Amino acid sequence: MKKITIIGAGIVGVATAAYLRREGHDVTIVDMRPPGEYTSFGNAGILSPGSCVPIAMPGILKKVPGYLADPMGPLKIRLSYFPQALPWLMRFVGSTSRSKVEYIADALISMLNQTFDAHAPLAQNANCSDIIRKSGYIVVYDTDQAYRNDALAWKLRRDRGVICNEIDAAGIERLVPALGRNYERGVHLPEQGYVINPERLTKTYARQFQQDGGTILQRKVLDIEIGPQGPRAINTDAGRLEVENLVLCAGVHSNEFSSKLGDSVPLEAERGYHVTFSDPSLELPMPVASAQNKFFITPMEMGMRIAGQTEFAGIEAEPDYSRADVLMKHMKRMFPNVREVDATRWMGRRPSMPDSMPVIGRATKFANTYYAFGHGHLGLVGSAPTGRIIADLVAGRQPNIDITPFRPDRF
Numbered sequence: 001m002k003k004i005t006i007i008g009a010g011i012v013g014v015a016t017a018a019y020l021r022r023e024g025h026d027v028t029i030v031d032m033r034p035p036g037e038y039t040s041f042g043n044a045g046i047l048s049p050g051s052c053v054p055i056a057m058p059g060i061l062k063k064v065p066g067y068l069a070d071p072m073g074p075l076k077i078r079l080s081y082f083p084q085a086l087p088w089l090m091r092f093v094g095s096t097s098r099s100k101v102e103y104i105a106d107a108l109i110s111m112l113n114q115t116f117d118a119h120a121p122l123a124q125n126a127n128c129s130d131i132i133r134k135s136g137y138i139v140v141y142d143t144d145q146a147y148r149n150d151a152l153a154w155k156l157r158r159d160r161g162v163i164c165n166e167i168d169a170a171g172i173e174r175l176v177p178a179l180g181r182n183y184e185r186g187v188h189l190p191e192q193g194y195v196i197n198p199e200r201l202t203k204t205y206a207r208q209f210q211q212d213g214g215t216i217l218q219r220k221v222l223d224i225e226i227g228p229q230g231p232r233a234i235n236t237d238a239g240r241l242e243v244e245n246l247v248l249c250a251g252v253h254s255n256e257f258s259s260k261l262g263d264s265v266p267l268e269a270e271r272g273y274h275v276t277f278s279d280p281s282l283e284l285p286m287p288v289a290s291a292q293n294k295f296f297i298t299p300m301e302m303g304m305r306i307a308g309q310t311e312f313a314g315i316e317a318e319p320d321y322s323r324a325d326v327l328m329k330h331m332k333r334m335f336p337n338v339r340e341v342d343a344t345r346w347m348g349r350r351p352s353m354p355d356s357m358p359v360i361g362r363a364t365k366f367a368n369t370y371y372a373f374g375h376g377h378l379g380l381v382g383s384a385p386t387g388r389i390i391a392d393l394v395a396g397r398q399p400n401i402d403i404t405p406f407r408p409d410r411f
């Protein structure tokens, strides 16, 4: 039994804590917020091995000016932040060769394929399996040409065994009648799923972790005290805590600590937005995505949520809710009769690496420190598989997938 401290009570930290506690370790999570109230609060809820395709794809650079010029587009870079984002953006573009995206897709599918299998024991133990739905989802395109422009992304998925059934306008209408015949082309991915409330999932796992003997302390970590063998204490806003083993799951803030431990990584806040329509008078049998406008609409227990957008503005800048308004307009374009009453808007910070892969593994300098952060668009789907990997590493077992692509010193 080891004494383990985890910084971060997002879905990654909580799933990791749950896996470690199952093995009998003495686990404490430290977070200044209650579980699941930062980025893990408001995501689109998608649990999808089909998300193995990196964000940076060949040809992306040519698309960027169009995205930026389009007021309804999916991307915004705040001008004042551009110089700071530039090194990350250059690495992002540097990850777009054909061989690189094949390599990334291989690494991601090996982890994401395990999502249902890795979430199941946590959800069963916490008695919340109802939150996870394996409904499939559909991706729609305005035109057949737009679909063909995405051919490589679909090939990457199909080559890795993801079932992607091409459907026409009539097929789309059959699966999701509310969409009507506005879309020429679609793809149905029947084996993917989603959660009906990402916040409740994180909180329920966290509550069960406490019932199983784990500890959660609501404190802000200010600094890590490092001895010759690695971290030996963390200093928090409520005093010093001794540390024997440390797992860093602080989402977009992780580099503030990993760089102190000798692993400086290119982690950027890829900010996204959602609008949740609490009484939409709309029913969907499964989530719907627009590939061109890069959003998901997910039927959740608290209403219909549209989530997407990528904004580079740094971690601390105030939200720009005009990005959420863009999502609102897309929602109305797709479903003109949706009811807007009590719609709520939210901004979150995806902890993103330029190559779309997380950082998972041991710190390069210290044997008592582990990293589990940087999941970008994939933190929910990747959380439970990541927790299982960290539990393997702590136990000295070989994880059941190759984690070298996720090493902290790859850049």
Ligand SMILES: Cc1cc2nc3c(=O)[nH]c(=O)nc-3n(C[C@H](O)[C@H](O)[C@H](O)COP(=O)(O)OP(=O)(O)OC[C@H]3O[C@@H](n4cnc5c(N)ncnc54)[C@H](O)[C@@H]3O)c2cc1C
Pocket: 007, 008, 009, 010, 011, 012, 013, 030, 031, 032, 033, 036, 037, 038, 039, 040, 041, 042, 043, 044, 045, 046, 047, 219, 220, 221, 222, 249, 250, 251, 252, 253, 271, 272, 273, 274, 296, 307, 308, 309, 347, 348, 349, 350, 351, 372, 373, 374, 375, 376, 377, 378, 379, 380, 381, 382
């Ligand atoms: C619009 C949007 C849609 C998304 N859709 C999906 C999706 O459909 N599927 C999917 O898999 N992913 C999705 N994501 C991504 C997903 O939400 C994130 O990858 C995930 O929430 C990251 O989880 P995390 O635990 O690493 O980080 P977080 O949830 O951000 O948790 C990190 C925790 O660390 C704590 N922390 C940080 N610094 C300190 C400190 N100094 N002291 C104490 N605590 C600290 C924070 O308070 C926070 O609670 C989406 C994201 C956005 C924004």
